[in-house]
Amino acid sequence: MSKASTRDRLAQAAFALFDERGYEQTTIDDVAERAGVGRTTFFRHYRSKEEVIFPDHDRLLAAIRDRLDGSTHATALVAVSDAVRLVLMHYLDEGDLAQRRYALTSKVPALREREIVSVARYQRLFREFISDWMGDTGQPASLRAELMAANVVAAHNHVLRRWLRGESADPVSEVDDAMREVLALFPMPPVAPAATVAAAPSSQSGAEGGTTVVVLRSDADIDALLPSLRDLLRDGAGS
Numbered sequence: 001m002s003k004a005s006t007r008d009r010l011a012q013a014a015f016a017l018f019d020e021r022g023y024e025q026t027t028i029d030d031v032a033e034r035a036g037v038g039r040t041t042f043f044r045h046y047r048s049k050e051e052v053i054f055p056d057h058d059r060l061l062a063a064i065r066d067r068l069d070g071s072t073h074a075t076a077l078v079a080v081s082d083a084v085r086l087v088l089m090h091y092l093d094e095g096d097l098a099q100r101r102y103a104l105t106s107k108v109p110a111l112r113e114r115e116i117v118s119v120a121r122y123q124r125l126f127r128e129f130i131s132d133w134m135g136d137t138g139q140p141a142s143l144r145a146e147l148m149a150a151n152v153v154a155a156h157n158h159v160l161r162r163w164l165r166g167e168s169a170d171p172v173s174e175v176d177d178a179m180r181e182v183l184a185l186f187p188m189p190p191v192a193p194a195a196t197v198a199a200a201p202s203s204q205s206g207a208e209g210g211t212t213v214v215v216l217r218s219d220a221d222i223d224a225l226l227p228s229l230r231d232l233l234r235d236g237a238g239s
Contacts, residue, residue: 007045009035014052015100023049023108053101053111057118060090061125068129076133080126081179084156087122088175091160102164123153144186151182 004012013034017026028049032042046052064083071079091098105111127149134141155178163171 006035006037006041010037010042010045011052011097014049015097015104018104019100023104023111050111050114053104054114054118057121060087061121064122064125068125073133076129077183080130080152081176081183083126084152084179085172085175088156088160088171092163092171099164102161119153119157123149126152148182148186151185152179155179155182 010031014026014031017030017034021030026049028042029039031049031052032039035042063086067083067086068076068079094101105115127145130148131142131145134145156175159168159171159175159178162168162174168174
């Protein structure tokens with residue numbers, strides 16, 4: 001069995017002291033002493049007592065951003081689901097530490113406020129990505145992006161809290177199911193036509209003013225293509 005890192009020893013010492021004495025009554029010196037290191041060593045790994053409690057949100061946010069940035073328009077929703085699963089897996093890997101953090105933040109208002117701020121950072125990242133994916137800066141698209149991001153984060157937190165309370169035996173499957181429900185509420189936005197549409201008068205013998213329409217496959221919605229089709233048909237009929 002590998003030896004625990006100094007960072008992990010500090011975290012374990014801190015949570016043990018929080019359980020024994022309470023968060024407010026535990027000092028940084030107490031944590032360093034329990035972990036068998038000096039105060040200077042503590043500050044090499046954590047900037048504050050509060051930081052010991054929370055996961056490395058900056059690293060998680062960077063990992064989420066990398067996953068989202070690696071997607072295309074067609075795979076954006078898959079990337080959102082993958083990013084949510086990535087965050088959940090981080091907490092699952094923490095195991096008992098994540099559950100102890102949950103119990104502690106439920107009791108200490110200052111820690112709960114810090115957690116709310118952290119959740120807002122995740123939601124903002126998802127909102128910005130979804131807004132870019134929708135490709136429209138207008139108010140309706142902005143509102144949809146905000147609603148979608150809020151639902152994505154809410155779905156993740158619902159499953160995470162069930163696991164933290166010991167109510168979920170398979171949180172990974174639950175979060176996948178939850179994300180399917182959330183994403184089903186938001187249809188894919190239209191994309192620019194990726195096809196060439198051509199119309200020309202029929203040259204076949206016996207044709208009675210008919211028009212031949214040749215359409216290459218497009219990812220665009222049919223409603224977005226109809227105006228162009230009508231214009232081309234009209235031009236072709238007048239030739």
